[in-house]
Amino acid sequence: MRVLLLLATIVAGLVATVATPGAQPAIAVGDWPNHGGDPGSTKYAPLDQITAANVGGLAIAWRRPGVDPAVTAAHRDLVVPTNYRSTPLKADGLLFATNAIGLAEAFDPATGRTVWAQAVEADDLGGAGGARNVAYWTGASGARVFNARGRHLYALDARTGRPADGFGVAGRIDLMAGLGDKVTSFRWSAPGPLVVRDVVVIGGQGWTDSGTQVDIPPGDVRAFDVRTGALRWTFHVVPRPGDPGIESWENRSWRETGNAKAWSLMSADEELGLVYLPLSSAANEWYGGQRPGANLFSDSLVCLDAATGAMKWHYQTVHHDLWDYDNPTAPVLADITVGGRRIKAVVQVTKQAFTFVFDRVTGAPVWPIEERPVPKSAVPGEWTSPTQPFPTKPAPFDRQGLTDDDLIDFTPELKDEARAIAKQWTIGPMFTPPTLEGTGPADKKGTLYLPGWVGGANWGGAAFDPETSTLYVPSVTFPWLGALIKGPGRFTYTQTRKRLDREPGPGPRGLPITKPPYGRITAIDLNSGDHRWMAPNGDGPRDHPALKALNLPPLGQPGRAAPLVTKTLLFVTEGSAAGLSIPPGGGGPRMRAFDKRTGAVVAEIPLPAGATGAPMTYLHEGRQYIVVAVADESHPPELVALATPR
Numbered sequence: 026m027r028v029l030l031l032l033a034t035i036v037a038g039l040v041a042t043v044a045t046p047g048a049q050p051a052i053a054v055g056d057w058p059n060h061g062g063d064p065g066s067t068k069y070a071p072l073d074q075i076t077a078a079n080v081g082g083l084a085i086a087w088r089r090p091g092v093d094p095a096v097t098a099a100h101r102d103l104v105v106p107t108n109y110r111s112t113p114l115k116a117d118g119l120l121f122a123t124n125a126i127g128l129a130e131a132f133d134p135a136t137g138r139t140v141w142a143q144a145v146e147a148d149d150l151g152g153a154g155g156a157r158n159v160a161y162w163t164g165a166s167g168a169r170v171f172n173a174r175g176r177h178l179y180a181l182d183a184r185t186g187r188p189a190d191g192f193g194v195a196g197r198i199d200l201m202a203g204l205g206d207k208v209t210s211f212r213w214s215a216p217g218p219l220v221v222r223d224v225v226v227i228g229g230q231g232w233t234d235s236g237t238q239v240d241i242p243p244g245d246v247r248a249f250d251v252r253t254g255a256l257r258w259t260f261h262v263v264p265r266p267g268d269p270g271i272e273s274w275e276n277r278s279w280r281e282t283g284n285a286k287a288w289s290l291m292s293a294d295e296e297l298g299l300v301y302l303p304l305s306s307a308a309n310e311w312y313g314g315q316r317p318g319a320n321l322f323s324d325s326l327v328c329l330d331a332a333t334g335a336m337k338w339h340y341q342t343v344h345h346d347l348w349d350y351d352n353p354t355a356p357v358l359a360d361i362t363v364g365g366r367r368i369k370a371v372v373q374v375t376k377q378a379f380t381f382v383f384d385r386v387t388g389a390p391v392w393p394i395e396e397r398p399v400p401k402s403a404v405p406g407e408w409t410s411p412t413q414p415f416p417t418k419p420a421p422f423d424r425q426g427l428t429d430d431d432l433i434d435f436t437p438e439l440k441d442e443a444r445a446i447a448k449q450w451t452i453g454p455m456f457t458p459p460t461l462e463g464t465g466p467a468d469k470k471g472t473l474y475l476p477g478w479v480g481g482a483n484w485g486g487a488a489f490d491p492e493t494s495t496l497y498v499p500s501v502t503f504p505w506l507g508a509l510i511k512g513p514g515r516f517t518y519t520q521t522r523k524r525l526d527r528e529p530g531p532g533p534r535g536l537p538i539t540k541p542p543y544g545r546i547t548a549i550d551l552n553s554g555d556h557r558w559m560a561p562n563g564d565g566p567r568d569h570p571a572l573k574a575l576n577l578p579p580l581g582q583p584g585r586a587a588p589l590v591t592k593t594l595l596f597v598t599e600g601s602a603a604g605l606s607i608p609p610g611g612g613g614p615r616m617r618a619f620d621k622r623t624g625a626v627v628a629e630i631p632l633p634a635g636a637t638g639a640p641m642t643y644l645h646e647g648r649q650y651i652v653v654a655v656a657d658e659s660h661p662p663e664l665v666a667l668a669t670p671r
C-alpha cells in the first residue's frame with residue numbers, strides 16, 4: 026500500500042507541473058507567476074478548459090476595484106488614475122498585482138477578495154501610478170513579492186504582505202541611492218521588477234529639477250540581491266569611459282544626455298542565467314544633434330549575465346533614433362527549428378513592425394539583417410545614421426512608410442482629400458527624418474511618418490505558441506507627426522507639442538489617412554520566418570458616415586492591444602482610450618477569441634470597459650479564469666475575471 030501511495034504522489038507531482046518553453050524551470054499547471062506567464066514572456070498557458078465550443082459563454086466571475094475599498098474609504102481625496110496597466114500573477118494559491126496607485130495586493134483567485142494589501146504611509150498614496158506587475162520569488166526562507174513604486178523597491182512576505190525581514194531597511198531600498206546629487210526623483214513608465222535566480226532586476230529613470238529632457242541622466246539598469254537588497258550590479262545604458270560602445274557617442278557626447286532606460290518589460294532565461302533588456306531611445310527622442318553617432322546602447326536588445334551584469338551580446342535595432350522607435354515590448358524566448366537546426370531564440374518585435382530573431386545564447390541573427398541606406402536629415406546640426414537595420418525575415422507585420430498608394434481610397438473623393446492633406450506634410454519611406462515646422466502658408470508642417478511612435482507593436486507585445494512555433498503580434502497603423510521647432514539651450518530643436526492622438530485627423534473627415542487595417546494581428550511561423558495569416562482586430566470606422574453605405578468588412582481597431590495564447594485559442598484585447606496616446610477612435614470594450622490556425626474570430630467577449638492591461642489566465646479549483654484590467658475615461662479601473670458558467 027505504501028508503494029502505491031508513493032507512486033500516486035509521484036504521478037500527481039508530474040501532472041501538476043509543466044516545463045515552460047525554452048527549458049525554463051517548471052511552473053505548476055494553472056499558475057501564472059510572471060507578467061508574461063513565464064520568464065521568457067511567451068504569454069502562453071497550456072490550459073484547454075476554455076475552448077471554441079464554450080468561449081462564447083464566458084461571463085464575469087468576479088470584479089475587483091483598481092484600489093482596495095478600504096484604502097479609498099480612508100483617503101476620500103485620493104485620485105485614482107484610469108490608465109491601469111497591471112497584470113496579476115498567480116502563484117502558491119494566490120493572485121498578486123499592483124493596484125491603480127501602485128500598491129501591491131494579494132487576493133483570492135476564486136472571488137477576487139482581498140487577502141492583504143501593501144501598507145504605505147498616507148503621504149505616499151498619491152501620484153505614483155501603478156506598475157504593470159509585481160515579481161514573485163520563493164526560496165528556502167519563504168516566498169516574497171517585489172514591488173517598485175515611486176523611489177523605492179519593496180520586498181513583501183507573500184503570505185502576509187508585511188515587509189520582508191532582512192531586505193534593505195524595513196523591507197525596502199531607495200532606488201535614488203547612488204544616482205548623484207542632481208537627481209531629485211525617480212520615475213519610470215511602469216515596468217515591474219524581474220526576478221532572475223537570486224537577483225531582482227529593475228529599470229527606471231532618475232530625474233532632475235528641470236522637468237525636461239535637458240540633463241536627464243542615463244536610465245541605468247540595476248540588480249539587487251533578493252534576500253538582502255544589496256546592489257549586485259549596474260549596467261550603464263549610456264557607456265562611460267572604459268565601457269564598450271563609448272565610441273558610438275561622437276565628440277564625447279555621452280556626457281551630454283541620457284535616457285535609454287528599460288521602460289518596458291524585461292525577460293530572462295532562468296536555465297542559462299541570462300536577462301534580456303529592451304532599451305529605449307536617447308534624449309531627446311526627435312532631435313539628436315547634440316549626440317552624434319549611433320548612440321549605443323539606446324534602442325538595443327542587450328543580453329546580460331544575471332549574476333554579474335556582464336554583457337554577453339547586444340544588437341541595436343535603430344541607430345541614432347529620431348522617431349522614438351524604442352524597443353517597447355518584452356523579448357520573447359522561443360525554441361524554434363530553422364533549417365533542421367534547433368535554436369534557443371529570442372524575439373524582439375518593434376514599433377517599426379520588424380521581428381528581430383536572434384540566437385539567445387550568442388546573439389547571432391537567425392536570418393540575415395541588412396544595413397540599408399535611409400534618408401538624411403536636413404535639420405541644421407542634426408546627425409543622421411546613413412543606414413538602418415532591416416531583417417530579411419520575417420517580413421514586416423505592418424505598414425512601413427507613406428506613399429500615395431498607402432492613402433485611404435474607399436471612394437475617389439476620400440482619396441483626393443487624403444492627397445490634399447498629405448501634400449501639407451513631408452512623407453516618404455520609413456526612417457524619413459523629422460523636419461522643421463514651416464511658418465509660411467506654403468511650407469510643410471513637418472514629417473508624417475509611419476509607423477508612428479505608438480507602433481507597429483507596443484508594450485502589449487507578442488505571444489508565442491510552443492506547439493506550433495507561431496508568434497502572434499498585435500499592431501496598429503497610425504502615422505505620427507515629426508515636426509521640430511527652435512528650442513533653447515543645447516537642445517537646439519525640440520518636438521512640437523501638437524498631439525495627433527488628441528486632435529481630429531489627420532485623415533479626411535476625421536478618418537485615418539491610410540488604408541486599413543488600423544489594428545491587426547499577424548501570425549508568424551518562427552520555424553520558416555513566413556507569415557501564416559493576418560486578421561483585422563475590431564470593426565474600426567466602418568460605420569463612419571462616409572463609409573457606412575459601403576458595407577465594409579472589419580477595418581481593425583487602433584489601440585494598445587495585448588495577446589494571450591492557450592492550448593485552444595488566441596485571445597486579443599482592443600485596448601482602451603484611457604491608455605497613453607491612443608489614436609482617435611482607438612480601443613474598445615471587447616476581447617476576441619481567434620482560431621489560432623486561421624485567424625477567424627471565434628467569439629467576441631464584452632468587457633465593462635476597454636482593456637488597459639494585458640490579460641492572463643490561470644486554473645483554480647478546477648476552473649479556468651481569464652483576468653484583465655479595464656478602465657476608460659468614464660469607467661473606474663478594475664480587474665475583471667472571466668470564466669465559463671459553473
